[in-house]
Amino acid sequence: MIEYKTRVRVMNPMGLHARPGVSIVRCAQAHRPTELELRCLSTNSKALGHSLLSILSLGAGRDSEIELITRGPRADELLKAVKHLFETGFASTEGANENDNEEIVARTSHYQRAGDR
Amino acid sequence: MQGHPITNGLVIGRIAKTTRQASHPHTPLIIHASDSEWQKYNEAQKKALQQIEELRRDAIEIQKNKRQSANQHAKDDSSADAMPEVMSSYSLLLTDEVLTDRIRGLVFGQSLDATSAVLQAFRDVRAVVEAMEDQHIREKVLDLDACEEILLSSLSDAESIQSHHWAHLKGRVVVVQHPSPNDIIRFHQVGVAGIIAEAGSHLSHAAILARSFNIPTVFGAAGIVRTSSNGQMVILDAHDGKVTVNPSRSEQRKAEARRAVELMMQQKLKSSAQSIARTIDGQRVIIFANANGPVDSRMFKSSGAEGIGLLRTEFLHLNEHSSEPSAFIGAEEQLKVFFQLTAENVSPGWATFRLLDCGGDKPYPPDNALGMNEKQNVSEGVFGLRGIRFLLAEQKILELQLRSLLRANIAGNVRILVPYVTDVTEMRRVKAIAHSLWLDIPEDERTALHYPKFGAMIETPAAVQMTDHLASECDFMSIGSNDLTQHYLCVERDNSNTQNLYNAFHPALLRCIHSIFEQQKFLDVGISLCGELASDPIATELLIGLGCVQLSCRTSAIPLIKEIIRKTDADEARRFAEGLLRLGDAEEIQLRLKQRYDELHGRLLTRSGSRNRAS
DSSP states (O other): OOEEEEEEEOOSTTOSOHHHHHHHHHHHHHTTTSEEEEEETTTTEEEETTOHHHHHTTOOOTTOEEEEEEESTTHHHHHHHHHHHHHTTTTTOHHHHHTHHHHHHHHHHHHHHHHHO | OBOEEOSOOEEEEEEEEOOOOOSOSSOOOOHHHHHHHHHHHHHHHHHHHHHHHHHHHHHHHHHHHHHHTTTTTGGGHHHHHHHHHHHHHHHHHHTOHHHHHHHHIIIIISOOOHHHHHHHHHHHHHHHHHTOSOHHHHHHSOOHHHHHHHHHHHHHTTTHHHHHHHGGGTTSEEEESSOOHHHHHHHHHHTOSEEEESSOOTTSHHHHHHHHHTOOEEEOOTTHHHHOOTTOEEEEETTTTEEEESOOHHHHHHHHHHHHHHHHHHHHHHHHTTSOEEOTTOOEEEEEEEESSOOOHHHHHHHTOSSEEEEEOHHHHTTOOOSOTTHHHHHHHHHHHHHHHHHHHHTTSOEEEEOOOOBTTBOOOTTOTTOOOHHHHHHHOTTSSOHHHHHHHSHHHHHHHHHHHHHHTTSSOEEEEEOSOOSHHHHHHHHHHHHHHHHHSOHHHHTTOOOOEEEEEEOSHHHHHTHHHHHHTOSEEEEEHHHHHHHHHTOOTTOTTTGGGOOTTOHHHHHHHHHHHHHHTTSSSEEEEESHHHHOGGGHHHHHHHTOOEEEEOGGGHHHHHHHHHTOOHHHHHHHHHHHHTOOOHHHHHHHHHHHHHHHHTTTTTOOOHHHHHO
């Protein structure tokens, strides 16, 4: 079976938490039966790409290096897609989430202003 | 009042009596029950997913409405925004393969009911999460509690009447006539502080469960049901089986002081469990862990074990409950992944997989070609078609296990342990089958693999006598003290008439174990000891004295066993063991072991020591 491999770095500040995990699992599940495996090189642990729990338990923080391995009929396609996710910081709504509080503040003030008016 | 200690621990609390008596003192694992529990789980999962989907739709509605009337609900903005996404992460978690497999393993492998399996699986997940180094991820990890609650509430719809019945036991010391395994699970679920039972064997499934849940428990406290009443204070000392109803104030104060020291010691033991164990005079003792299912790398690391000395593969096989024999073919990939992940998670330590051990008091896999079922279990007794005998008669299962183990050995640390060997030809046959399967693996896959190590369980008198011959076919060996005791003393664990004769400290057993390690001196295979004896702190010094340098213990026992080894002098242990070998009376041996333990290590867990008595 042909295997594709590449290395990526976790760019988003919060590491591989639930949200990026969900994106990866979605992507892996859409490419079934192609398999995706993630290896975290710093913690030396492995995860199955279609299990959120297993990805979360990698405990991959910011800047961890991850090896992606895909196997199966559309292995190259899946590898590209997942790599893209990593490179774009998981289509980062993350930046916005980081500033959750600020956002609330901003909206509240907008609301207040609207009320003032 | 005196009973048999089942677990360790000291509890001071109030009594809650439960009148319920178990209908079957020993509930064997019945496959149909697991089937229905599994179905129950699947239905609950479906219901939970529907519920989540509804919540998600609601959340989207709210979002839409919000956009339309931007001024309203401003306060809920942030949470409503994230809601749909959070909900879909819930549904991903509930359908997660790793979680589902774990739950399936618990339902079929450990015959837990659906609710306990869910509780246990989530507890495992939490342990993984808590062990994470990266704080951000830890904090941002899914809301496990919410997922668990949704699942449990869908499950409990049908069972709410029952669980209501048990709620008043929470935090209490339960007094019960004769608890069944299910009772123990329920006690654990409602969170009882301790268990005191009139009847029950320390080897029963119920006792094993109490130990694995770590509930301080004493069985065999005769008369407790009659003499105690609800709400009475009680001191339950599960270290030496002592039960004190209505203690005096000074007794209570003393117990409280001991409890405080105990907690401190436990903390200390945990932190020293990580380093390797050597005796005072430098004898290295290797501590392995026993496992009943897939091993997680973080949980493994935190246990302090140096490898897996015994992984029972039974749980994997009881999953296959289809009547089609071909169900096993699909299972190979799955088994391989399980084995491989487990081996890699414990690497560079050994990962020792015991081939399917069924028959005797262990259930047969449901769809074996021989048509063996629970009835045969009963009629065949302990000496039936067990372990390797069954596997050689039903080679499809043997081949399936061997092939997936061979293909899983990428890390090079896989060891295959053959159960219930009585004859050296059995080892030869297993190895020959393994070798021909090895040659069938395609060349390109094989280059990445290592050939595994093979070992025999020494758990029959025949294997004890033939240790030297078996050794010539083995890379390692493992003494199974539980079965060895049954077979040496001609006592069945599940026969209540002979249960009281089961004693792993019987001099015959000590001589037997001694002779194995004497033979080992002339052999170049390592022999480890697994079974209850390995996890029993009062036996540790004796075992070292008998020449044992590899133990495979229950994970929860590892910190204490390691600490005892560090305080043991191997030379002195040898003299101590020689003294015991001269005794002819099991009770006396046990008494001496207890005295010795109290003298040397009493302060580790069981006694608060002179410091407290002085204060």
